[in-house]
Amino acid sequence: MSIHIFGNTPATRPITVKGYCPDCGDSVTFDSLRSVDLTITTHEKGIPQTGSGTCHAGLRSCPGADCHFLVFYIYDPSSGETKFFPPVKISFDKKNLPKKVLQAFEEAIDCFANECFMSTGMMIRKTLEEVCADRGATGDNLFKKIESLKTKVSVPNDFFDGLHNLRFLGNDAAHIESQVFASLGHKECQAGLNVLRMFLQSVYQYKSILEELDSLKS
Numbered sequence: 311m312s313i314h315i316f317g318n319t320p321a322t323r324p325i326t327v328k329g330y331c332p333d334c335g336d337s338v339t340f341d342s343l344r345s346v347d348l349t350i351t352t353h354e355k356g357i358p359q360t361g362s363g364t365c366h367a368g369l370r371s372c373p374g375a376d377c378h379f380l381v382f383y384i385y386d387p388s389s390g391e392t393k394f395f396p397p398v399k400i401s402f403d404k405k406n407l408p409k410k411v412l413q414a415f416e417e418a419i420d421c422f423a424n425e426c427f428m429s430t431g432m433m434i435r436k437t438l439e440e441v442c443a444d445r446g447a448t449g450d451n452l453f454k455k456i457e458s459l460k461t462k463v464s465v466p467n468d469f470f471d472g473l474h475n476l477r478f479l480g481n482d483a484a485h486i487e488s489q490v491f492a493s494l495g496h497k498e499c500q501a502g503l504n505v506l507r508m509f510l511q512s513v514y515q516y517k518s519i520l521e522e523l524d525s526l527k528s
């Protein structure tokens with residue numbers, strides 16, 4: 311969303327702002343602050359003489375008792391879209407992830423939150439490379455490394471089709487035009503990150519999840 315201001319007035323009614331908190335990740339209705347929301351008339355970039363739409367903007371805080379994170383929101387009534395700054399990130403559990411895997415995956419999520427989809431695709435691929443390195447999967451290209459990974463991790467076989475799709479996503483990100491996926495945008499990257507997140511859980515976290523329940527037995 312790119313907003314260019316043509317004019318602004320104080321909003322005449324309170325705006326209800328809902329969404330995921332960028333900090334704690336909870337789905338919340340944000341608290342109002344003692345600041346006035348703005349109703350903004352926007353203009354198309356490059357043609358500042360004519361108003362072209364209306365949106366609302368202002369400050370809010372997360373109602374979470376341990377959070378109260380400050381966000382700036384922009385709400386576009388015509389599309390129903392609300393954007394937050396800092397942007398909302400996909401939440402995930404960092405437990406037991408090796409440092410290099412975590413670093414690459416966090417950067418993929420940062421790129422996605424900032425709508426840098428080609429960079430997201432490349433960092434998804436980089437995360438996969440780091441998992442292969444961590445588990446000692448070998449090969450002179452990522453295809454061979456993923457095939458080698460089959461003998462290094464205990465996950466359902468279906469995952470490996472998913473990993474090859476992630477490899478394609480990374481390849482498409484490195485090319486000028488997508489060659490396997492129709493495009494490389496929000497949907498493709500979100501689906502890719504979901505596959506990768508579940509794979510990381512299966513490789514690095516399932517034991518601790520099982521142990522947590524086991525440890526609660528008397």
Ligand SMILES: [Zn+2]
Pocket residue numbers: 331332333334335336372373374377378379
């Ligand atoms: Zn929060």
